[in-house]
Amino acid sequence: MANKAVIAGASGLTGNILLNILLQESHYTEVLVIVRKPLLIEHKKLVQLVVDFDKLDAFAQSITGDAFFCCLGTTKAKTPDKDLYHKIEHDYPVKLAQIAFTNGFKQLHFMSSVGADSKSSTPYLKWKGETENDIQKLNFPALHIYRPSLLTGNRGEFRLVEKIAEVVMKVIDPLLFGNLKKYVSIKASTVAKAMFKQSLKTDEGIFIHPSHHIKQLA
Numbered sequence: 001m002a003n004k005a006v007i008a009g010a011s012g013l014t015g016n017i018l019l020n021i022l023l024q025e026s027h028y029t030e031v032l033v034i035v036r037k038p039l040l041i042e043h044k045k046l047v048q049l050v051v052d053f054d055k056l057d058a059f060a061q062s063i064t065g066d067a068f069f070c071c072l073g074t075t076k077a078k079t080p081d082k083d084l085y086h087k088i089e090h091d092y093p094v095k096l097a098q099i100a101f102t103n104g105f106k107q108l109h110f111m112s113s114v115g116a117d118s119k120s121s122t123p124y125l126k127w128k129g130e131t132e133n134d135i136q137k138l139n140f141p142a143l144h145i146y147r148p149s150l151l152t153g154n155r156g157e158f159r160l161v162e163k164i165a166e167v168v169m170k171v172i173d174p175l176l177f178g179n180l181k182k183y184v185s186i187k188a189s190t191v192a193k194a195m196f197k198q199s200l201k202t203d204e205g206i207f208i209h210p211s212h213h214i215k216q217l218a
Contacts, residue, residue, distance in 0.1 A: 004030040005199070006063060006105075008096050009071030011039060013153050014111060018069060018192035019046075027200060032065060034096070053092050060099045067107040067199045068100040076124070089127040090134075097135045107142040109195050110135055114149045114211050132208075141204045146191060149211040153188035186211050193218040 005022050009015035010033040022031045023043045032047045033039060039048060051059045070093050079085045097108055110132070115122075118129035132145055194209070194217035209217060 003028050003067070004032065004065035005067045005069060006032045006034065006065045006100070007069045007071065008034045008093070009069075009073060009111075011035060012071055012073060013151060014148075014188040014191050014195075015069070015071030017153070017189050018071065018195055021192055021196045025196065028067075030065075032063070034059075034063065053087070056092070056095045056099060060103070063096070063099050064103050065105060067109065068096070068105045069109045069111075069195060069199075070096060071111045072096075073111065082123075085123075086127055089124065090131045093131050094134045097138055097140075101138040101140060105140065107144070107199055108135065108138075108140045109144045109146070109199060111146050111148070111191065111195070114147045116147055136206060142201075143206045144195070144198050145206070145208045146195060146214055147208065147210050148186050148188075148191050148214060150185040151188045151191065152185050184212060186215060190215055190218045 010019040116128035120126040
């Protein structure tokens with residue numbers, strides 16, 4: 001049986017690792033990436049769909065498959081424009097989820113964040129929480145929401161704030177027990193592996209995976 005995966009956010013840290021996993025594993029015979037500009041990678045299973053994210057409806061007919069992985073995200077430093085920041089964290093993922101649901105995807109895997117809460121006073125966490133809520137309303141047969149803590153890994157670019165955070169977390173991580181375990185930093189590769197492995201399952205329902213549980217799934 002042929003299985004097709006679709007990824008949005010394949011140029012990011014976690015999404016890129018996930019893309020490589022999906023291309024290497026035999027479970028998926030085709031991998032479609034939704035990108036703003038082409039990725040510098042070629043593979044017999046890879047299909048690239050270059051889109052204008054502000055006009056996603058125009059590309060809806062080309063977004064078909066079985067499992068949809070949404071790893072879209074940015075940072076305030078990288079996207080200082082608040083309106084664009086909100087679009088990337090909320091509007092685009094929700095629109096893509098709506099298209100995926102309409103087109104009959106069986107699974108949606110959404111990478112959110114630890115602390116995601118629609119009532120949060122922090123814009124980033126508020127938007128992540130709102131996105132989770134809006135996607136849940138679509139009633140996918142299987143919806144997996146991943147809430148990783150600080151992601152670590154080779155980003156291919158230097159981010160001072162995140163490098164400092166990684167150093168700090170190496171000291172703090174061993175001190176986080178009980179309810180604080182969800183804040184322990186996590187490798188992006190671990191999240192990507194967990195997303196792939198969960199996509200192999202046929203369980204239906206809504207599954208929310210805290211950061212420390214993601215490590216167990218990988």
